[in-house]
Amino acid sequence: MSKATYPLKLPLSVKKAAQRLAEEDGVSLNQWIAAAVAQKIGVVETAADFFKRRAGKASGARLMEFLRHAPDVKPEEEDRIRPAKRG
Numbered sequence: 001m002s003k004a005t006y007p008l009k010l011p012l013s014v015k016k017a018a019q020r021l022a023e024e025d026g027v028s029l030n031q032w033i034a035a036a037v038a039q040k041i042g043v044v045e046t047a048a049d050f051f052k053r054r055a056g057k058a059s060g061a062r063l064m065e066f067l068r069h070a071p072d073v074k075p076e077e078e079d080r081i082r083p084a085k086r087g
Helices: 012-025 029-055 060-068
Strands: none
Touching: 012 029
């Protein structure tokens, strides 16, 4: 396995939490961060693949055609978007 170095700058609170978790896992901080990054990559790539499969042959043009046939009704009260309160 080839390795590359990368100077990582973390907020102190994040570094302390990662150090604590690495210690609890019995691994070095470097090992813990490498595993965390690998886990995140797996999650993101899996999610991206899922959404690509789910979208199938969908297109923006087909979505707009579908929406043109949607009924023109007001949203239910609980679905209404309310303006943010100023103050």
